[in-house]
Amino acid sequence: MTITAEIFQSFLQCETEAHLKSAGVVGSDREYPDWQQRRLDAYKELCFQRLRSQCREGEYLQGTSFADLPPKSQHRLLLDCLTEGKQVQSRIHALERSRTTTPAKVAVFIPIRFVPDEKITIQDKLHLAFDALVLSETSGTMPVAGKIIHGTEQKSVKIQLVGMMKTVRATVVKITAQQASTSPPPLILNRHCAECEFQARCRKIAGEKDDLSLLSSMSETERKKHNSKGIFTVTQLSYTFRPRRKPKKFANKPEKYHHSLKALAIRENKIHVAGKPELKIIGTPVYLDVEGIPDRDFYYLIGLRVRTEDGYIQHSFWADDQSEEKTIWMAFLKALSSIDNPQIIHYGSYETTFLKRMKERYGGLAESATDVDKIAVSAVNVLSVIYAQVYFPTYSNGLKEIARYLGFQWSDEGASGLKSLIWREDWEGNRNSVSKQRLITYNAEDCEALQILTTAVIALMMPTETSDVIAGSVISADELQDRFPHQFKKNQFVLPDMEFINLCAYWYYQREKVYIRSSEYLKRCTVKARSKRPRTLLANKTITYANPPEICQRCGVDKFYRNETYVKTVHDLKFTKDGIRRWITKYVYHRYVCSKCRKSYLPVDRPWTRHKYGTELLAYVIYQMVELRLSQLMVTKGLKQLYGIDMAVNVLADQKSRVAHIHETTYKNILNSILKGKLIHADETKIAVAKKDTFVWVLANLEEVAYFHTDSREADTIHELLKEYKGVLVSDFYAAYDAIDCPQQKCLIHLMRDLNDSLLENPFDTELKNLAHEFTEILKNVVSTIDRYGLKTHYLKRHKIDVERFFRSLSMREFRSEVGEKYKQRFLKNRYKLFTFLDYDGVPWNNNNAEHAIKAFATLRKVIEDSCSKKSIQEHLILLSIFQTCKYKQIRFLDFLRSGETDIDEYIRKHRRGSRQGYISDQTSEV
Numbered sequence: 001m002t003i004t005a006e007i008f009q010s011f012l013q014c015e016t017e018a019h020l021k022s023a024g025v026v027g028s029d030r031e032y033p034d035w036q037q038r039r040l041d042a043y044k045e046l047c048f049q050r051l052r053s054q055c056r057e058g059e060y061l062q063g064t065s066f067a068d069l070p071p072k073s074q075h076r077l078l079l080d081c082l083t084e085g086k087q088v089q090s091r092i093h094a095l096e097r098s099r100t101t102t103p104a105k106v107a108v109f110i111p112i113r114f115v116p117d118e119k120i121t122i123q124d125k126l127h128l129a130f131d132a133l134v135l136s137e138t139s140g141t142m143p144v145a146g147k148i149i150h151g152t153e154q155k156s157v158k159i160q161l162v163g164m165m166k167t168v169r170a171t172v173v174k175i176t177a178q179q180a181s182t183s184p185p186p187l188i189l190n191r192h193c194a195e196c197e198f199q200a201r202c203r204k205i206a207g208e209k210d211d212l213s214l215l216s217s218m219s220e221t222e223r224k225k226h227n228s229k230g231i232f233t234v235t236q237l238s239y240t241f242r243p244r245r246k247p248k249k250f251a252n253k254p255e256k257y258h259h260s261l262k263a264l265a266i267r268e269n270k271i272h273v274a275g276k277p278e279l280k281i282i283g284t285p286v287y288l289d290v291e292g293i294p295d296r297d298f299y300y301l302i303g304l305r306v307r308t309e310d311g312y313i314q315h316s317f318w319a320d321d322q323s324e325e326k327t328i329w330m331a332f333l334k335a336l337s338s339i340d341n342p343q344i345i346h347y348g349s350y351e352t353t354f355l356k357r358m359k360e361r362y363g364g365l366a367e368s369a370t371d372v373d374k375i376a377v378s379a380v381n382v383l384s385v386i387y388a389q390v391y392f393p394t395y396s397n398g399l400k401e402i403a404r405y406l407g408f409q410w411s412d413e414g415a416s417g418l419k420s421l422i423w424r425e426d427w428e429g430n431r432n433s434v435s436k437q438r439l440i441t442y443n444a445e446d447c448e449a450l451q452i453l454t455t456a457v458i459a460l461m462m463p464t465e466t467s468d469v470i471a472g473s474v475i476s477a478d479e480l481q482d483r484f485p486h487q488f489k490k491n492q493f494v495l496p497d498m499e500f501i502n503l504c505a506y507w508y509y510q511r512e513k514v515y516i517r518s519s520e521y522l523k524r525c526t527v528k529a530r531s532k533r534p535r536t537l538l539a540n541k542t543i544t545y546a547n548p549p550e551i552c553q554r555c556g557v558d559k560f561y562r563n564e565t566y567v568k569t570v571h572d573l574k575f576t577k578d579g580i581r582r583w584i585t586k587y588v589y590h591r592y593v594c595s596k597c598r599k600s601y602l603p604v605d606r607p608w609t610r611h612k613y614g615t616e617l618l619a620y621v622i623y624q625m626v627e628l629r630l631s632q633l634m635v636t637k638g639l640k641q642l643y644g645i646d647m648a649v650n651v652l653a654d655q656k657s658r659v660a661h662i663h664e665t666t667y668k669n670i671l672n673s674i675l676k677g678k679l680i681h682a683d684e685t686k687i688a689v690a691k692k693d694t695f696v697w698v699l700a701n702l703e704e705v706a707y708f709h710t711d712s713r714e715a716d717t718i719h720e721l722l723k724e725y726k727g728v729l730v731s732d733f734y735a736a737y738d739a740i741d742c743p744q745q746k747c748l749i750h751l752m753r754d755l756n757d758s759l760l761e762n763p764f765d766t767e768l769k770n771l772a773h774e775f776t777e778i779l780k781n782v783v784s785t786i787d788r789y790g791l792k793t794h795y796l797k798r799h800k801i802d803v804e805r806f807f808r809s810l811s812m813r814e815f816r817s818e819v820g821e822k823y824k825q826r827f828l829k830n831r832y833k834l835f836t837f838l839d840y841d842g843v844p845w846n847n848n849n850a851e852h853a854i855k856a857f858a859t860l861r862k863v864i865e866d867s868c869s870k871k872s873i874q875e876h877l878i879l880l881s882i883f884q885t886c887k888y889k890q891i892r893f894l895d896f897l898r899s900g901e902t903d904i905d906e907y908i909r910k911h912r913r914g915s916r917q918g919y920i921s922d923q924t925s926e927v
Contacts, residue, residue, distance in 0.1 A: 258274065292350075329362050620894070
């Protein structure tokens with residue numbers, strides 16, 4: 001599929017837009033894109049006229065293809081030139097012949113791009129670099145520079161392209177991969193959506209998914225951070241808000257913006273207020289809204305809304321062109337001077353910039369008595385007041401979205417800042433009075449919406465004020481109850497006095513407030529506990545590295561002087577034959593500086609790392625978390641009480657991640673060994689992540705176990721893993737395994753249990769009972785042979801005659817009962833998968849290896865499920881895979897972790913020569 005310049009430009013702005021355009025989809029919101037295209041076409045024609053005027057007749061070509069250019073062509077300019085490469089295509093606005101040529105005397109052309117805007121963006125430069133890439137594939141020569149002609153004055157700017165080609169090529173690779181993929185890219189709303197023709201479609205899909213990108217203030221980094229924690233929807237995010245009490249020393253610190261509180265406001269459809277917002281209006285409020293063309297730094301419409309005794313009055317100051325900007329500024333100042341103590345109220349930073357620029361341009365020319373500096377300083381930005389303090393149930397803090405929530409409607413339903421640009425250009429083109437009136441009405445309605453919003457914010461801050469819009473729809477975030485999950489239900493009392501009595505009955509309250517006054521012993525213990533300071537842990541061993549380098553590597557001098565002294569303390573455990581003790585090692589080392597060249601040196605053979613905790617301690621805590629199934633909180637309590645090591649839960653989680661990262665290679669080796677083997681047991685089970693069911697799968701053989709996690713029970717991952725596997729797969733009757741192209745053995749224990757359940761439900765079904773009896777008789781004989789000789793085909797193949805006789809008889813039998821017919825079809829469907837083990841040595845007839853591994857995970861799941869994320873689950877699965885593999889291989893998990901090895905087989909080889917230390921000698925560790 002060809003990558004056009006349009007698709008490349010779309011990909012820079014949004015991957016979904018590029019995907020849809022590649023598929024030939026046409027959006028419904030074409031007004032702004034069509035306007036941009038008309039504007040570009042008109043500007044291109046103006047640039048064509050100028051460039052043609054600089055050439056003689058016959059020195060330029062227009063509308064041609066670069067491939068059709070004659071070999072010895074001497075044309076200086078190629079206008080609107082179609083250029084195509086292997087997978088890329090662009091209709092380059094213009095190509096200019098360079099004065100330099102290659103050694104082979106091949107002409108070099110420079111790409112030129114036309115940009116109607118006054119300012120050039122990085123996207124414009126990358127688009128020019130894409131043109132150069134397409135041109136290089138066609139001509140064989142890469143231009144080092146290009147030109148961009150932009151603005152009303154058609155200024156020409158030279159752009160160096162070498163530094164941008166890496167980005168362009170990487171983008172082309174990504175687009176190629178996207179076009180080759182059968183699945184669309186993840187839909188993520190961004191700032192470009194307002195300009196996109198697919199905005200209605202994408203917003204509808206995002207709304208149905210409740211996607212986090214609906215929150216326009218959330219950055220991509222923040223969204224990915226939440227995704228890594230298993231939070232993908234606005235509703236999920238809303239449950240993460242926790243009210244925090246501010247310390248007194250931070251009482252005056254501005255509130256932090258909480259995306260979770262915004263999500264909570266949306267979920268409950270109520271305004272949430274954090275802290276105490278202050279909107280100080282000490283003069284006559286004047287609501288200001290300005291319309292301009294940002295690209296040209298030109299302001300053409302100033303709107304003021306002022307309240308008088310007769311009601312609100314709207315002032316609109318209009319400028320036909322840039323020369324009248326000063327006139328409307330002076331009219332604006334004059335209008336303000338007629339107002340008693342005016343105070344500007346605006347929304348956002350656009351008006352702040354307007355006041356600053358107008359003061360710089362025309363402030364000194366004002367004859368009005370109005371003090372421009374005073375106006376700018378006293379101006380109130382309502383957005384800065386409500387930001388991080390007032391959370392409306394809207395996905396953004398845009399004026400239009402909030403005002404619509406408050407009940408205000410614009411006369412033009414689709415009115416927006418982008419549309420105002422279209423209306424203004426329409427007016428500049430043909431002086432259309434309708435477009436001018438649209439702009440004036442739009443500006444006046446923005447002022448009115450701002451006034452309504454300001455009134456609502458004042459009502460929020462003053463409980464005595466009433467507002468029909470916000471009555472009963474405001475919640476103080478500081479009064480929200482902490483929503484951490486509680487083990488016991490909190491009682492709700494009708495009478496306040498009952499609530500007080502209940503609070504006084506809590507154990508901790510009684511212990512700390514009541515019993516202490518009645519018991520001298522408790523009083524002494526409490527005083528002692530409060531006065532006790534944390535004990536400083538002394539080092540068990542101090543190691544000093546005091547040897548300077550032998551010679552300077554830079555200048556060869558052997559004289560050094562000591563510059564600085566450093567200390568590194570490592571907290572660890574020491575395992576002895578009598579037990580375990582805390583062991584703290586202090587490393588003292590120096591920085592040496594060469595006396596001649598001043599190059600500094602640190603000890604090269606230092607044994608410590610940047611981490612505070614040693615490897616023995618890490619092995620111990622992972623052993624407790626994985627093998628003993630202790631929660632992280634219980635592990636930290638044990639470390640504190642037994643060894644005096646104060647490790648926070650979040651630090652313990654980081655250490656778990658550290659160990660999982662170290663042993664990621666071990667996990668991959670285990671998985672690869674299983675996939676290369678001749679036998680695999682497979683099974684799966686559920687685990688809840690962010691209140692959504694996800695699945696953990698296990699692959700096992702007789703000696704190794706590997707777990708992995710997927711978002712759903714769909715078998716894409718397992719199919720991908722086993723696509724080249726040709727050994728025997730032992731599994732249950734889940735249909736996803738049937739599509740795997742390899743010999744399969746279904747678990748006969750599953751089948752026997754299902755038969756038994758059906759017999760209990762249908763005790764008088766003689767047909768089903770006879771079927772179960774025949775099957776059980778065959779299986780009993782097979783199991784007896786296995787118990788005597790093991791899983792050897794030489795002894796098992798004699799049962800194949802009985803199996804064939806059973807299936808032949810079953811295929812000719814008719815069942816009157818529905819359940820009997822169901823089992824007949826099930827047996828026949830899996831005819832060649834029920835007794836596969838008769839044809840292979842070492843293949844069991846049940847799936848107990850995988851089921852045993854699943855039971856181990858199920859035990860761990862009880863500990864981690866309430867607070868796990870995708871990342872945390874994957875780390876637990878890596879460690880659990882290693883633990884179960886150690887167990888299957890009869891070695892101790894703790895000893896393997898302490899050894900520092902990352903290869904289990906290598907660990908076994910090293911210990912095989914010595915004692916049996918490190919091997920499991922009993923079966924007491926069964927799950």
